[in-house]
Amino acid sequence: MTDESTRVGLISDVHGNAVALEAVLDDMGAVDTVVCAGDIVGYGPSPEECLDTVRGRDIPTVEGNHERAVVAGRPYESGDRYAWKTLSESDLQWLEARPRERLLFDGRLKVVHDHPDERNRYTIPEAFDPALLDGEDVLVLGHTHIQHAEVFDEGIVVNPGSVGQPRDGDPDAAYAIVDLDELTVDLRRVSYDIERVQQRIRDAGIAEHNAERLAQDR
Numbered sequence: 615m616t617d618e619s620t621r622v623g624l625i626s627d628v629h630g631n632a633v634a635l636e637a638v639l640d641d642m643g644a645v646d647t648v649v650c651a652g653d654i655v656g657y658g659p660s661p662e663e664c665l666d667t668v669r670g671r672d673i674p675t676v677e678g679n680h681e682r683a684v685v686a687g688r689p690y691e692s693g694d695r696y697a698w699k700t701l702s703e704s705d706l707q708w709l710e711a712r713p714r715e716r717l718l719f720d721g722r723l724k725v726v727h728d729h730p731d732e733r734n735r736y737t738i739p740e741a742f743d744p745a746l747l748d749g750e751d752v753l754v755l756g757h758t759h760i761q762h763a764e765v766f767d768e769g770i771v772v773n774p775g776s777v778g779q780p781r782d783g784d785p786d787a788a789y790a791i792v793d794l795d796e797l798t799v800d801l802r803r804v805s806y807d808i809e810r811v812q813q814r815i816r817d818a819g820i821a822e823h824n825a826e827r828l829a830q831d832r
Contacts (some may be wrong), residue, residue, distance in 0.1 A: 620795040622723065624774035626651035626756030628668075629680070630658025630693060631778025631828075633814075634787040635667055637806035638777050645791060649718060651756035651774070652678030652727035655701070655709070657693035657824050658778050659814035665705055677712035678727040678756065679734055685710045692821040717750065722794055724750040728757040737773070744768040752792055752799075761788040763799045772799050785831040 623645040628635050642648070650673050655661040657680075668675055680694055685706055689695040701709075714733070715726040729735035730746055730753065737746070737755050739762035747753055752770045760782040761775025775788025782788075786803035793799075812825035 620793055621645045622719075622792050622794060623648035624651070624754055624772065624790040624792060625649070625673075625777050626727070626754075626774050627653045627678070627759050627776035627778060628658075628664050629653055629656050629776065629778035630661040630664055630697065631787075631811055632658075632660035632663040632667070633811050634778045634806045635664055637804050638787050638789045639667070639671075641802070641804040642789065642791065648673045649716075649723070649725055649754065650675040651725050651754050652676045652712070653680045653756060654678070655684055655694070655697040656680030657691065657820075658811065659693075659696070659818040659820055661693075661697040661701055662705060664778075665701070665708070669708065674716055674718060674725070675712055676716055676725050676727050677709070677714060681709045681712060691824070692819075693815075693824055696818055696820050719794060721749070722751045723754065723792070724748070724752070725754045728755070730755075739764075739773075742771045744771075746771050751794065751797060754792075761790070761801050761803075763790065763801055765797070765799065770797060770799050772801075775801070775803075779828060781832050783831055785829055 623642045742764040744766040747769045755773045759776035763772040774790035791800045815825040
């Protein structure tokens with residue numbers, strides 16, 4: 615990717631929630647491309663459908679901790695187990711091939727799931743600091759499911775929030791749009807049919823807690 619792309623849609627932590635993912639992509643409107651900060655699978659009932667969407671749109675994606683758990687056959691929770699049992703071998707191979715981080719747009723945008731220096735570390739909003747940047751204009755993080763952005767003289771640090779399972783007090787699906795030309799970031803939310811996803815979770819035999827927390831936004 616080159617710097618010809620300026621408006622970039624940012625998504626993260628889809629977690630098998632195809633209904634929320636569709637709502638986000640529909641709401642996003644005109645962007646030059648979309649990138650994903652990992653955790654496409656886990657918790658939710660539609661891992662294959664979400665993977666098909668991400669792969670079909672050729673969305674650059676990094677590995678998340680739930681991808682690692684599913685590929686290794688060591689699931690954290692029932693949604694991971696469901697993904698591990700239902701995804702095809704080619705799906706698992708694709709997940710395994712996701713890189714730890716990606717530098718895109720001639721190095722202007724870095725994507726990593728958790729923390730640029732430490733795998734599985736939560737980078738909470740209070741920890742957003744220009745020291746996290748390493749020469750890129752925009753650092754995109756996920757993992758916490760908390761939507762937040764800080765604009766520094768050195769660049770932008772942004773977590774677009776969770777598409778499929780927000781934990782920041784707002785149950786609406788979260789995403790962001792960054793403008794690499796203007797160096798601005800727009801944090802966005804969109805509602806979706808939570809009850810539909812809750813029923814899919816129950817039908818799949820995934821833990822009821824995973825259904826309840828979608829409306830509890832935590």
